[in-house]
Amino acid sequence: MPFDDYWYIVAESRELTPVRALARRVLDEWLVCFRGMDGAPTVLRDRCLHRHAPLSAGVLHNGLLSCPYHGWRYDGAGRVVDIPSLAGSDRPAHCSPPYPVIEQDGFVYVRVKRDAAAGIVPFPMPHYGEAGWLTLRLQNRFANSVANCVENFIDVPHTAFVHQGIFRSTRGQRLAATVRRSNAAVHVDYRNESDNLGSYRWFLNPRGHAIRHTDSFHAPNVTSVVYEIGARVFIITSQAVPVDDRETLVYTDLTYRFGAWNRLVAPFLRRHGQRIIDQDIEILARQGENIGRYGAQFRDTPADLIHRLVDSLRDAIARGEDPRALPAVEHEIEFCI
Ligand code: FES
Ligand SMILES: [Fe+2]
Incomplete structure (x- = not known):
């Protein structure tokens, strides 16, 4: 059960929007975080599949993230949905696998290990959002x-x-x-x-x-x-x-x-x-x-x-x-x- 089995906050919920991508680092993994079209949080490796430019430097529009180098576009599931240089021709299926994410208590948590041990959950923040608190x-x-x-x-x-x-x-x-x-x-x-x-x-x-x-x-x-x-x-x-x-x-x-x-x-x-x-x-x-x-x-x-x-x-x-x-x-x- 090493450290990457655990959930870590990658952003506050309010910081993640469908119009601005965030660059974060957790356990020395370089991450890009944003909200996809459906509003769900997404965390991908901050590295474009094409020539590895940082996606966090790209443009996020309506939950689709465009790489700043040649414009490959990623959706909230990490799928490449547009490759501008292939306009009109068949696009091969590329996907940058998203990291596991949980949104809880106004935080977005990430787990940088994909096959982590089961049964570990984010720490519940005490009395968050409760009446009177x-x-x-x-x-x-x-x-x-x-x-x-x-x-x-x-x-x-x-x-x-x-x-x-x-x-x-x-x-x-x-x-x-x-x-x-x-x-x-x-x-x-x-x-x-x-x-x-x-x-x-x-x-x-x-x-x-x-x-x-x-x-x-x-x-x-x-x-x-x-x-x-x-x-x-x-x-x-x-x-x-x-x-x-x-x-x-x-x-x-x-x-x-x-x-x-x-x-x-x-x-x-x-x-x-x-x-x-x-x-x-x-x-x-x-x-x-x-x-x-x-x-x-x-x-x-x-x-x-x-x-x-x-x-x-x-x-x-x-x-x-x-x-x-x-x-x-x-x-x-x-x-x-
Ligand atoms: S490096 Fe991202 S589109 Fe080329
Ligand atoms: Fe102190």
Whole structure:
């Protein structure tokens, strides 16, 4: 069960239209994405069958994609429906086989392997489109691997440094958590969380209630951070898509239920969410550069157990194993922030 058995976001649904083709790269495969005449999403290799010009540089009209070089035209099933130089004569049947695609929760997912293992489905985005919930969607490019990105997204100790003030405003707090690995996921349940919201605090937790904070990782590439503060719930779900070994495109959903405040706070949450992500982009780019120079030989603290368990799942996938087969484990950890 290697990494290409899994589904990865290739575009947001709203980005794919019958008039503009998108160039994307997933697991080092070069892809062109568009909507065919029937509106269904299509993903083909970004390479014309004729002389291999990139199709993403072509013109998309009414769901038909014309190659920019000699004008071969492709439909949503990857079939060549027109070869201008053969006008009038018989056209041989050519087809660029489309990749498997699923459209779900406002995302278009692709699987770059055609004969992948059955039973793997895209991660369902929590509460997407549900009444009472709002989702703000962000897209960001990180100059680092999926492994280091997902580590960052559920890493608590860095928040006091990288996001000083805008995320966590206190220091010296002792956090305890239960960390579990089971069924290809890692779950972290924090206890005694009370003030980790920094400048969000005035709004999210004005009365200083206890915060229920749970993080999770879902192999191979999804993280979820959930804050429950009374009736208010704030969920950050990140899908880290491997462009190649050192570049990751991350789709982040900020999904929340704040009652009557939902629409009012959207611009504020989007701006602050992006500001926090920008800080992570910067530190991860620097880390990525150093790992590129010297490789990765990390040293651990108790908080890093979370990352070791995440690595154990991704390592199993890299070995071609099913990460769901790893034994369930549970640990208590404690650390200071
Ligand atoms: S390379 Fe695409 S039509 Fe010739
Ligand atoms: Fe961060």
